[in-house]
Amino acid sequence: MNTILNNLREKLNNIFAKFDIDESVQISISKITDFDIQINNLVKYKNHKSIEEIKNHLLKELDKSEYFSSVEFSDKLFINLKFNLINLAKNIDNSKKDFAVNKREKLILDYGGPNIGKPLHVGHLRSLNIGRSLYNMNKFIGNEVKSDIHLGDWGMPIAQIITYIEKNNLDIQTLKVSDLESIYPLSSKEYLNDEKFQEKAKEINKKLNTDDDETISKWKIIKDVSLVEIKKNLSELGHSFDYWFGESDVNSLIPDMLENLIEEDKVEYDESALVSKENIEPKVLITKSDGSYLYITTDLATIIYREKHIPFDKIFYIVDSRQSLHFRQLFSSAKYFEFNNLNFEHVGFGTLNDENGNPFKTREGGTKPLIELFSETYKYIYKINQNLEDKTIKQLTNTVLTYSDLLTNRKTNYKFDLKKFTNISGKTGIYIQYAQVRAKNLFQIANNNNSLELSDEIGNIESELLSKIFLFGYYLERSIEMSEPHHLADYLYELSNLFNIFYEDEKILNIEDEKIKNSKLYITKLFLETCHNVMFCLGVEPVNEM
Numbered sequence: 032m033n034t035i036l037n038n039l040r041e042k043l044n045n046i047f048a049k050f051d052i053d054e055s056v057q058i059s060i061s062k063i064t065d066f067d068i069q070i071n072n073l074v075k076y077k078n079h080k081s082i083e084e085i086k087n088h089l090l091k092e093l094d095k096s097e098y099f100s101s102v103e104f105s106d107k108l109f110i111n112l113k114f115n116l117i118n119l120a121k122n123i124d125n126s127k128k129d130f131a132v133n134k135r136e137k138l139i140l141d142y143g144g145p146n147i148g149k150p151l152h153v154g155h156l157r158s159l160n161i162g163r164s165l166y167n168m169n170k171f172i173g174n175e176v177k178s179d180i181h182l183g184d185w186g187m188p189i190a191q192i193i194t195y196i197e198k199n200n201l202d203i204q205t206l207k208v209s210d211l212e213s214i215y216p217l218s219s220k221e222y223l224n225d226e227k228f229q230e231k232a233k234e235i236n237k238k239l240n241t242d243d244d245e246t247i248s249k250w251k252i253i254k255d256v257s258l259v260e261i262k263k264n265l266s267e268l269g270h271s272f273d274y275w276f277g278e279s280d281v282n283s284l285i286p287d288m289l290e291n292l293i294e295e296d297k298v299e300y301d302e303s304a305l306v307s308k309e310n311i312e313p314k315v316l317i318t319k320s321d322g323s324y325l326y327i328t329t330d331l332a333t334i335i336y337r338e339k340h341i342p343f344d345k346i347f348y349i350v351d352s353r354q355s356l357h358f359r360q361l362f363s364s365a366k367y368f369e370f371n372n373l374n375f376e377h378v379g380f381g382t383l384n385d386e387n388g389n390p391f392k393t394r395e396g397g398t399k400p401l402i403e404l405f406s407e408t409y410k411y412i413y414k415i416n417q418n419l420e421d422k423t424i425k426q427l428t429n430t431v432l433t434y435s436d437l438l439t440n441r442k443t444n445y446k447f448d449l450k451k452f453t454n455i456s457g458k459t460g461i462y463i464q465y466a467q468v469r470a471k472n473l474f475q476i477a478n479n480n481n482s483l484e485l486s487d488e489i490g491n492i493e494s495e496l497l498s499k500i501f502l503f504g505y506y507l508e509r510s511i512e513m514s515e516p517h518h519l520a521d522y523l524y525e526l527s528n529l530f531n532i533f534y535e536d537e538k539i540l541n542i543e544d545e546k547i548k549n550s551k552l553y554i555t556k557l558f559l560e561t562c563h564n565v566m567f568c569l570g571v572e573p574v575n576e577m
């Protein structure tokens with residue numbers, strides 16, 4: 032489809048240019064039943080002096096295209112186009128080659144971002160899902176993508192944990208992850224309420240930053256214990272990362288960075304805090320008055336670190352929308368400080384709430400570990416499908432946790448409704464898995480080794496399904512351009528829905544006419560491959576049985 036779209040854009044852009052029309056072709060989905068896509072640019076040129084000539088040029092070009100079987104200009108000058116399905120099927124199978132970018136971009140995706148000492152919690156789900164989806168989509172079109180989890184593994188929270196352990200004479204050598212999980216909230220509470228504790232924690236934080244051996248070795252134990260658990264959870268949830276760098280890796284770059292900024296007169300002291308001299312409101316604080324580092328200090332150093340270790344054209348930060356001020360400040364500071372690479376995007380998202388719309392909590396009132404949501408979903412699916420293999424149920428669990436999340440526009444909040452998200456006839460991950468299992472089974476039983484071919488006569492439902500299949504590139508493009516997986520998630524539902532109608536329309540295996548049967552199997556195959564590619568782009572693994 033990008034082959035189709037790019038081709039179309041290129042040709043029509045040339046015609047616009049010829050008439051001095053400063054437009055790039057805007058393509059959208061046609062709302063008219065008989066047409067597939069629509070071009071809207073011409074609408075505002077209705078009174079152009081050469082409009083008839085422009086129309087003629089466009090028409091001539093479109094008539095030449097083997098990808099379209101009919102072209103129509105509406106009264107308002109919308110251009111409606113209908114796919115030539117037979118020709119498209121000859122040229123396009125929705126595999127990677129149909130979408131490959133001309134120029135590969137180097138992208139870093141910063142997502143996940145768990146903090147050491149705490150379990151992965153429900154708040155991490157959207158970053159993980161959206162991040163993985165952007166990763167896979169970009170990989171699919173041939174970009175060079177690297178994921179970096181950016182661990183919160185340094186600074187005051189760690190110092191607080193160490194303080195707590197020392198104060199209570201706990202044996203750090205036998206520290207278990209469950210101990211850590213109860214220590215974390217207790218230590219941050221004590222830090223807030225107990226001045227002496229606070230003093231001590233600040234002291235330990237300084238020791239961390241001056242590489243004090245004993246403190247570093249304690250930090251290392253805490254990080255190792257915590258990371259084993261985080262990695263185990265991530266793997267259960269089907270996530271992996273290229274880089275496991277964290278705040279601790281960039282910390283040593285900060286003193287030099289600050290020194291340079293002072294030297295270049297980009298920052299100044301304000302009551303011993305370092306403040307950026309950039310002329311914006313609010314002013315950007317770079318270090319606190321006691322000299323300690325802030326979230327932005329580390330994120331600035333991370334940009335420098337990445338420029339050195341992971342060459343990139345652009346960094347995407349997939350982080351909760353509540354941090355949008357932080358990222359605006361980060362990006363504009365990086366620009367003001369004249370760091371080299373200035374292509375950044377904050378991909379923000381809304382909150383995931385429980386089924387009543389309240390923040391997810393454990394029974395004890397803490398933040399809910401993500402793995403608990405996984406287990407609850409697993410149990411729910413298992414209860415309905417006791418005959419399925421454990422592996423399948425795990426895949427379905429992750430499908431539900433991923434698909435329902437990506438289906439929601441990332442900017443909005445949503446409620447996690449297990450009953451709704453597992454409904455086999457609803458707009459759910461279970462529904463899309465079921466459709467592709469049907470297609471897979473059909474193939475297995477047909478056991479057809481002949482080369483499958485599309486027949487010249489295509490029925491209505493076949494046409495509709497094929498049209499949808501060839502729109503994959505349109506939705507892929509949209510999802511990538513706007514960093515919004517929901518366009519593809521939605522598309523996958525519509526695709527699966529049309530396949531189900533096609534499947535139920537006639538028992539394919541009973542069709543006697545080999546040509547028709549083969550044609551239907553051909554469409555099934557195209558559906559299955561497309562469906563699997565979309566699933567890959569969303570980070571959903573197809574199951575083998577249901």
Ligand code: ARG
Pocket residue numbers: 141143144145146181182183330333348350
């Ligand atoms: N650890 C951070 C948090 O818990 C998220 C990190 C996001 N990435 C970044 N480069 N700031 O809020």
